[in-house]
Amino acid sequence: MVSSLDGSTVVAGKSAPLSSPLDTEVLFALRALADVIVVGAGTVRAEGYGAPSKAGQRIGVVTMSGDLDVDGDLFTSGAGFFICSDSTPDRGVETLRVGTDHIDLDQAIRRLPEISPDVAFVQAEGGARLNGALLDAGLVDELHLTLSPRLVGGDGPRLAAGSGDVTCDLDLAHLAVDDDSFVYTRWTRRT
Numbered sequence: 001m002v003s004s005l006d007g008s009t010v011v012a013g014k015s016a017p018l019s020s021p022l023d024t025e026v027l028f029a030l031r032a033l034a035d036v037i038v039v040g041a042g043t044v045r046a047e048g049y050g051a052p053s054k055a056g057q058r059i060g061v062v063t064m065s066g067d068l069d070v071d072g073d074l075f076t077s078g079a080g081f082f083i084c085s086d087s088t089p090d091r092g093v094e095t096l097r098v099g100t101d102h103i104d105l106d107q108a109i110r111r112l113p114e115i116s117p118d119v120a121f122v123q124a125e126g127g128a129r130l131n132g133a134l135l136d137a138g139l140v141d142e143l144h145l146t147l148s149p150r151l152v153g154g155d156g157p158r159l160a161a162g163s164g165d166v167t168c169d170l171d172l173a174h175l176a177v178d179d180d181s182f183v184y185t186r187w188t189r190r191t
């Protein structure tokens, strides 16, 4: 995730205005390690997701509505699949249905081997609502956060939204600053 100094994760509905070339490199480096990417439908609709460049990588889109462009590369490539509930309409893509009227993310993560048999590293790419649900479910092990050296105001979502009051303590594992004052951090959950 990338955030402004005043805590917003978007400018005009997109994360790109907060990012930097190095932040993009960090994202791509993490993507290269991930077996499965999990991302919220709002982020896919806002940012546009295509087929992954890593062979065999799968991208699980968390959605209740199923309102996604299933004719786009993400799904026609066979990489994309839905993480959804029993009530989500069948859109003709592979689905992991985890819950009757809600999405049980704990069950979703446990059942990922049905989609990607050797899955070891799952990268969550936001947005705020998915992050909030992951926090609620105690499923956040690490946070890679870039602080963008700007204040942006507005009503953009913070890193996590919609969860209950959760206390998840983290330890700083990496800290780096570039010449343009972007701060790159990696945090691991305190055990």
Ligand SMILES: NC(=O)c1ccc[n+]([C@@H]2O[C@H](COP(=O)([O-])OP(=O)(O)OC[C@H]3O[C@@H](n4cnc5c(N)ncnc54)[C@H](OP(=O)(O)O)[C@@H]3O)[C@@H](O)[C@H]2O)c1
Pocket: 001, 002, 003, 008, 009, 010, 013, 014, 015, 018, 039, 040, 041, 042, 043, 044, 046, 047, 062, 063, 064, 065, 066, 067, 102, 103, 125, 126, 127, 128, 129, 130, 131, 133, 157, 161
């Ligand atoms: N700065 C960054 O690093 C960064 C990273 C990612 C995204 N973003 C930005 O964040 C914005 C999107 O944020 P968002 O809050 O809309 O987040 P989101 O989590 O990407 O999308 C929310 C949607 O995903 C589905 N969803 C996610 N979690 C769910 C859950 N636990 N249960 C049921 N449905 C769930 C629902 O889809 P349906 O509506 O299909 O049912 C929901 O409407 C975009 O503007 C994007 O650009 C920024």
